[in-house]
Amino acid sequence: MFRIKKLDIFIAKQFLLLFAGTFFICQFVLMMQFLWRYVDDLIGKGLSLSVLAQFFWYMGLMLLPQALPLAILLSSLITFGNLGESSELTAIKAAGISLMQTMRSLIVITLLVTGVSFYFQDVVGPEANKSFGQLLLSMKQKSPELEIPEGIFYDGIPNSNLYVQKKDMEKGMLYGIMIYRQNGSFDDHAIILADSGRLQSTAEKKHLLLTLYSGEWFENMRSQDIAGSASVPYRRETFGTKRIVLDFDGEFNLADVSGISSSAKAKSMKRIYHDLDSIREYNDSVAHVFYHDAQVSYFRRMEIEKPDSMKAVAAAMKKTADFDSIFGKLTAEQKQRVVKQATDRARSTQMDLEIKSDYSHMLNRNEREHQLEGLGKITLSLSCLIFFFIGAPLGAIIRKGGLGVPVVVSVLVFIVFYIFDNTGYKMARENEWTVWFGRWLGTVVLTPIAVFFTYKANNDSVVFNIDLYKNIAMRMLGLRMKRNLTRKEVIIEDPNYAKDRQQLMQINQELDDYMHRHKLLRWPNPIKVFFRPGDDHDIEVINQQLEETVEDLSYTSDKIVLNELNNIPIIATHAHTRPFVRKWLNVVTGLFLPTGLFFYFRMLRFRFRLYRDLRILRQASDALIARIEEKFI
Numbered sequence: 001m002f003r004i005k006k007l008d009i010f011i012a013k014q015f016l017l018l019f020a021g022t023f024f025i026c027q028f029v030l031m032m033q034f035l036w037r038y039v040d041d042l043i044g045k046g047l048s049l050s051v052l053a054q055f056f057w058y059m060g061l062m063l064l065p066q067a068l069p070l071a072i073l074l075s076s077l078i079t080f081g082n083l084g085e086s087s088e089l090t091a092i093k094a095a096g097i098s099l100m101q102t103m104r105s106l107i108v109i110t111l112l113v114t115g116v117s118f119y120f121q122d123v124v125g126p127e128a129n130k131s132f133g134q135l136l137l138s139m140k141q142k143s144p145e146l147e148i149p150e151g152i153f154y155d156g157i158p159n160s161n162l163y164v165q166k167k168d169m170e171k172g173m174l175y176g177i178m179i180y181r182q183n184g185s186f187d188d189h190a191i192i193l194a195d196s197g198r199l200q201s202t203a204e205k206k207h208l209l210l211t212l213y214s215g216e217w218f219e220n221m222r223s224q225d226i227a228g229s230a231s232v233p234y235r236r237e238t239f240g241t242k243r244i245v246l247d248f249d250g251e252f253n254l255a256d257v258s259g260i261s262s263s264a265k266a267k268s269m270k271r272i273y274h275d276l277d278s279i280r281e282y283n284d285s286v287a288h289v290f291y292h293d294a295q296v297s298y299f300r301r302m303e304i305e306k307p308d309s310m311k312a313v314a315a316a317m318k319k320t321a322d323f324d325s326i327f328g329k330l331t332a333e334q335k336q337r338v339v340k341q342a343t344d345r346a347r348s349t350q351m352d353l354e355i356k357s358d359y360s361h362m363l364n365r366n367e368r369e370h371q372l373e374g375l376g377k378i379t380l381s382l383s384c385l386i387f388f389f390i391g392a393p394l395g396a397i398i399r400k401g402g403l404g405v406p407v408v409v410s411v412l413v414f415i416v417f418y419i420f421d422n423t424g425y426k427m428a429r430e431n432e433w434t435v436w437f438g439r440w441l442g443t444v445v446l447t448p449i450a451v452f453f454t455y456k457a458n459n460d461s462v463v464f465n466i467d468l469y470k471n472i473a474m475r476m477l478g479l480r481m482k483r484n485l486t487r488k489e490v491i492i493e494d495p496n497y498a499k500d501r502q503q504l505m506q507i508n509q510e511l512d513d514y515m516h517r518h519k520l521l522r523w524p525n526p527i528k529v530f531f532r533p534g535d536d537h538d539i540e541v542i543n544q545q546l547e548e549t550v551e552d553l554s555y556t557s558d559k560i561v562l563n564e565l566n567n568i569p570i571i572a573t574h575a576h577t578r579p580f581v582r583k584w585l586n587v588v589t590g591l592f593l594p595t596g597l598f599f600y601f602r603m604l605r606f607r608f609r610l611y612r613d614l615r616i617l618r619q620a621s622d623a624l625i626a627r628i629e630e631k632f633i
Contacts, residue, residue, distance in 0.1 A: 007092070007097070007102065008104065008105035009105070011079065011083075011102060011103075011105055011106060012105045012106065012109060014079050014082070014083075015075055015076065015079045015106050015109065016109070018074075018075040018078050018079055019071055019072065019075040019109075021075075022070075022071045022074040022075045022078070023067060023068070023071035023075075025071075025074075026067040026070045026071045026074070027060065027063065027064065027067040027071075030063045030066055030067055030070075031056070031059055031060060031063055034059060034063060035059070038136065051135070054131075054135055055132070055135055055136075058128045058129075058131050058132035058135065059132060061120070061124055061125065061128035062125060062128050062129055062132060064117075064120055064124075065117045065120050065121050065125065065380050065381070066380070068113055068116070068117045068384055069117075069380070069383040069384045069386075069387045069414075069417075070387070070410065070414050072110060072113060072384050072387050072388050072391065073387035073388070073390060073391040073410045073413060073414065074391065074406060074407065074410040075391075076106065076387075076388050076391035076392040076395060077391040077392075077394055077395040077398075077406035077409060077410055078395065078401055078402070078406045079106075079392070079395060080391075080392050080393075080394075080395030080396045081395040081396075081398055081399060081400045081401040081402070081405070081406055082395075082401035082402075083395075083396070083401075084395065084396055084397075084398070084399025084400075084401075085399050085400060085401045086401075089102075089396055089399070093460075098458060099393070099396060099454075099457055099458045100454075100458055103392050106388065106392065107388070110384060110385055110388040111385065113384050114381050114382065114384045114385050115381075117380065117381045117384055118377060118378070118381040121376075121377040121380060121381065122268050122269050122270075122377055123268065125265075126265070126266045126267050126268050126271075127266075129263070129265040129266045130263075130266035133263070133266070148162060148164050148167070148174070148199070149164070150164055150165065150166060150167055151164075151165065153180075157208065157246055159181060160179060160180070160181050160246060161179070161180040162177070162178075162179055163176075163177070163178040163179070163180075164176065164177055165177075172198055172200075173196055173197070173198055174196060174197045174198065174199060175195070175196050176195070176196075177192070177193070177194040177195075177196070177197045177212065177215070178191070178192070178193055179191070179192040179193075179194075179210075189219075190217065190218065190219035191217075191218045191219075192212065192215060192216070192217050192218075192242075192244075193215050193216050193218075194212035194213060194214060194215030194216075194242070195213060195214040195215060196212075196213045196214070197210060197211055197212040197213060197215075198210075198211045199211075208245070208246040209243065209244075209245060209246075210243070210244040210245075210246060211241070211242070211243050212239070212241070212242040212243075212244065213240065213241055213242075214239075214240060215238075215239060215242065216236065216237065216238050216239070217235075217236070217237040217238075217239065217242070218235075218236055219235055219237075264366075264369045264370040264372070264373040264374075265373060267370075267373070269374050269377055272370050272373060272374040273374060275370060276367065276370050276371070276374075279363075279366060279367050279370060280367060282363070283360075283363045283364065283367060286359070286360070286363060287360070290356050290360070364431060365429060365430075365431075368428060368429055368431065368435055369429060371435045371439075372425060372428055372429060372435060372438070372439050375435065375436070375439040375440070376425070376439060379421070379439055379440060379442065379443045382443055383417065383442070383443065383446075386443065386446050386447055386450050387413070387417075387446075387450075389450035389451070389453070389454050390413055390446065390449060390450045390453055391406075391410070391413075392454075392457075393450075393453035393454045393456065393457035393458070394409060394453055394457075396457045397453070397456065397457050413446075416445070416446070417442045417445075417446055418442075420441050420442040420445050420446075421441065421442030421443075423441070424437065424438035424439060424440075424441030424442060425438060425439065426438075481570050482566070482569075482570070483550075483565065483566045483568065483569075483570060484566065485550075485554050485562055485565050485566055486562070487557065487559070487562060488554075488555055491555050491556075491557060493555070494555065494556070494557075495552045495553050495554075495555050495556050496552060497628045497632040497633060498633060499552075500549050500552055500553050500624075500628065501625055501628045501629065501633065503545060503548070503549045504549060504621045504624055504625050504628075505625060506545070507542060507545055507546055507549070507617075507621060508618060508621050508622070508625075510538075510541075510542050510545075511542065511614055511617065511618055511621075512618075514538055514539065514542065514614070515611075515614060517538075518536070518538075520576070520607045520608070520610055520611040520614075521607075521608070521611060523604065524603075524607075526590065526596075526600060529577075529578050529579075529586070529590070529600065529603065530578065530579075530586045530587060530589060530590025530591075530596065530600075531586070531587060531590060533583065535574070535577055535578075536573065536574070536576070536577050539571065539573050539610070540573045540574075543571045543573050546568070546571070546617070550565055550568060553565055553624070558627070558631065560627055561624065561627055561628075564620050564623045564624050564627065565620075565624070567616065567620045567623075568616075568617055568620045568621075569613040569616055569617065571610065571613055571614075571617070572606055572609070572610065575602070575603065575606040576603060576606040576607040576609075576610045577603070578603065579599035579602070579603065
């Protein structure tokens with residue numbers, strides 16, 4: 001039966017206080033990062049404080065689900081890091097309380113936060129996204145003199161399309177201006193070219209004053225009295241300075257929300273999956289129409305009246321099969337005309353296919369975006385739970401509180417999740433990956449990590465032991481470890497020098513015999529290395545005798561003996577025969593060529609090193625025997 005204990009209340013209080021602080025920190029950081037994307041839409045627009053307040057309010061609601069997982073990760077890391085650093089976690093475990101029992105109150109809190117995250121994404125988030133998009137679109141339309149892009153036509157001004165080659169924001173000048181104005185029908189339009197100009201809002205914010213320099217004005221003169229004429233007269237005007245007043249309401253007005261509400265981000269999960277049926281049905285109907293058009297176009301070119309008649313298709317193909325002979329009978333002028341018609345038809349067909357391809361891609365992308373947004377509400381909510389089972393065990397393992405190590409670890413974990421999640425989203429949106437794989441990628445990657453850290457922390461296993469990983473890396477790379485024997489401060493019993501001398505002499509004899517029988521400088525057969533057993537037990541026996549002798553002589557008070565003992569290398573007794581002890585690992589390594597080559601040359605290095613170590617050992621052993629005979633015997 002679950003009962004709330006004082007320990008649960010104690011840990012929950014610490015966690016909730018830290019969670020409140022870290023949440024506002026994470027929310028602020030995400031909002032500032034998000035703000036940089038739209039800072040150009042806010043500066044110089046003359047927006048009121050109420051509009052700016054709405055902007056930041058909707059932004060905060062949109063980013064709240066993203067701040068919750070990061071806040072849980074950071075607060076759980078700090079909470080259990082503080083408990084470990086102050087030895088409170090050790091006392092809890094000494095009382096017989098496991099880590100999972102310690103975390104049970106926080107697990108309940110995290111589940112509640114997960115539900116809150118899903119609620120915000122499903123209920124509050126769509127409305128916030130829709131209101132934010134409407135507000136942002138209204139901001140962009142408020143001051144077109146700041147929104148005019150370089151190199152493309154801008155249609156934000158009524159009845160006008162404005163092209164600017166270059167802008168100078170400091171001087172407020174526009175260069176390489178082209179204006180296309182259309183007042184009524186297609187014939188009633190004007191084209192204005194100018195080297196430079198300036199666009200400003202009038203004082204009442206109802207019009208735009210466009211001042212142009214060094215340009216030309218081309219305008220059609222169609223009127224009702226000449227409406228029946230075949231040609232349309234026009235006038236051309238060259239000017240040094242020209243001022244044009246354009247109608248534009250510069251006051252802040254909310255834009256139409258109809259286009260924004262159809263976005264997947266502005267829909268709840270229920271509406272997303274409801275609209276998906278309509279989207280798929282519409283996409284299928286478009287595909288059928290495209291297929292029917294292609295079929296009709298093909299049979300029309302084949303001059304077939306009944307598209308469903310396979311005999312008619314075969315007859316038409318047979319009839320028009322000999323194209324070369326027909327084309328060869330034409331005159332040069334007819335050939336030129338036929339080639340031109342065929343080229344135009346091919347170009348027209350190509351453009352038609354490109355348009356249909358782009359439209360189909362847009363429809364499919366819209367469907368995938370709806371699927372991604374629906375799954376994203378689940379994955380982002382589950383990330384709160386996953387981040388907790390990463391942060392809490394890591395805090396218990398690292399045992400460092402404060403904002404130092406936890407912040408670094410939190411940022412690294414969040415970056416890993418963001419990279420996988422964002423990459424999966426983009427690849428799935430572009431139809432490179434499936435929707436399920438792309439959207440669940442970040443969650444699938446972090447879930448085993450959370451399980452691993454939780455298991456290790458619950459069983460008090462060593463994870464971040466630097467010396468352990470250092471030794472593994474040194475063994476993998478074949479790096480040498482040296483002896484470091486020093487004089488003992490208290491020596492209870494002196495070494496048995498006579499026995500050690502006899503043991504060293506026996507080791508020397510065995511070394512001579514070993515080096516004679518084992519040709520260490522020869523390259524071994526790779527088949528024997530990876531696929532046949534053949535451990536070197538002789539060197540293992542010699543090394544065991546050597547270490548016993550070194551251990552006994554290490555209690556000496558003679559500096560020369562200690563110095564010679566430090567000269568004896570630490571012998572690797574296995575790495576010169578095969579990569580691994582287990583046979584199946586050697587077989588797998590040998591079958592995979594890149595790793596097989598790496599471990600084969602690594603084994604050769606150990607063979608050459610063993611040969612050199614044995615020669616050094618022989619010299620050090622002779623020096624020890626001479627020193628023992630000189631002073632102790």
